[in-house]
Amino acid sequence: MQKKKVAISIGDVNGIGLEIAIRAHAHISQYATPIYCVHDEILAQAYALLESNTTEPTQALPRLPAHSLCPPPTHEIPAITPGALDLLSGAYSYASFTHACDLVDRGECVGVLTLPIHKLAWKQAGIPHIGHTDALKSRYGSEGIMMLGCESLFVALFSDHIALKEVSAYIQTHKLREFLLNLARCLPTMNECAVLGLNPHCGDGGLMGEEDALITQAITEANKSLGKATFVGALPPDSAFSPHNRARFRHYVSMYHDVGLAPLKALYFEQSINVTLNLPILRASVDHGVAFDKAYKAKELSLQSYINALKYVVSARG
Known part of the structure; x- marks a missing residue:
């Protein structure tokens, strides 16, 4: 059977993404044919750095077949400067990402696997998106859903990359109801899903905020539309991830980024991945950042998140 092709967006070349791609190739x-959206000139720099900073000869490292970007990046091909925040590397990582999406749009690949970018480097390069998920929402005109996790635990984020002070106003019953219905449609095999509240003790009946009543109403309306009690809550976030609840729930919805991801990363930091749902294409990513402090320094790197993301793309496409 012919292996599925997966487009690999190479991420910020000054971080650990390219080395992870090389070491995991x-x-x-074994599971897919990776199509790397990167130029030979970048790969040559990466191998030279790895050879100079380690005792490992480059011939011992797997050789990545480059897939030249077309069209070429808006800016020049950057010189790799390990650990440096650079607008050229930001522009290049964005060009790699958009080309990977192009490959999927044309039917040449089944999905996109993204390596970590630096959001500030994107901003310095003039890219008007706060990361991959925001760029995907804009590109496809759809409210993409950010979900992170692994086989043991997945957390979907109702609000993702917004400031904490904006979350309260963001919570509206109709918006959350549509979010829950979209999530159920994207995950048809999902059984029960725990929905977290916002305030301590879910507001204690309004003593500490009214947002949790809106969340509960959205859950009621979504379950009514689905004809079954898929969503359970609102649950107090401080106890929602107890062993008892994790034995019952594999999927959670969090109102705010850090509330949902802190327990996930404490439990499954190296295994978890980042998936964008509710889009016409499939995108998965590692669930970690550029780790500038480790780039090209012969430090031990975990490949598990990257491998799990690749397996998710392949399995999700049958």
């Missing part, structure tokens, strides 16, 4: 090639 032989492993992920």
Whole structure:
């Protein structure tokens, strides 16, 4: 059987993404044919850095087949400067990402696997998006859903990259109801899903805020539309991830980014991945950042999140 092709967006070349791609190439090639959206000139720089900063000869490292970007990036191909925040590397990572999406749009690949970018580098490069998820929402005109996790636990985020002070106003019953219905449609095999409240003790009946009543109403309306009690809550976030609840729920919805992701990363930091749902294409990513402090420094890197993301893309496409 012919292996599925997966477009690999190479991420910020000054971080750990490219080294992860190199070191994991032989492993992920067992499951899919990776199409790397990167130029040979970038790969040559990466191999030279790895050779100079480690005792490992470059010939011992897997050789990545480059897939030249077309059209070429808006800016020049950057010189890799490990650990540096650079607008050229930001522009290049964005060009790699958009080209990976193009490959999927044309039917040449089944999905996109993104390596970590630096959001400030994107901003410095003049890119008007706060990361991959925001760019995907704009590109496809759809409210993409950010979900992170692994086989043991997935957390979907109702609000993702917005300031904490904006979350309260963001919570509206009709918006959350549509979010829950979209999530149920994207995950048809999902059983029960826990929905977290916002305030301590879910507001204690309004003593500490009214947002939790809106959340509960959205849950009621979504379950009525689905004809079954898929969503459970609102649950107090401080106890929602107890062992008892995790034995019952595999999927959670969090109103705010850090409330949902802090317990996930404490439990499954190296295994978890980032998936964008509710889009016409499939996108998965590692669930970690650029780790500038480790880039090209012969530090031990975990490949598990990257491998899990690749497996998710392949399995999700049958």
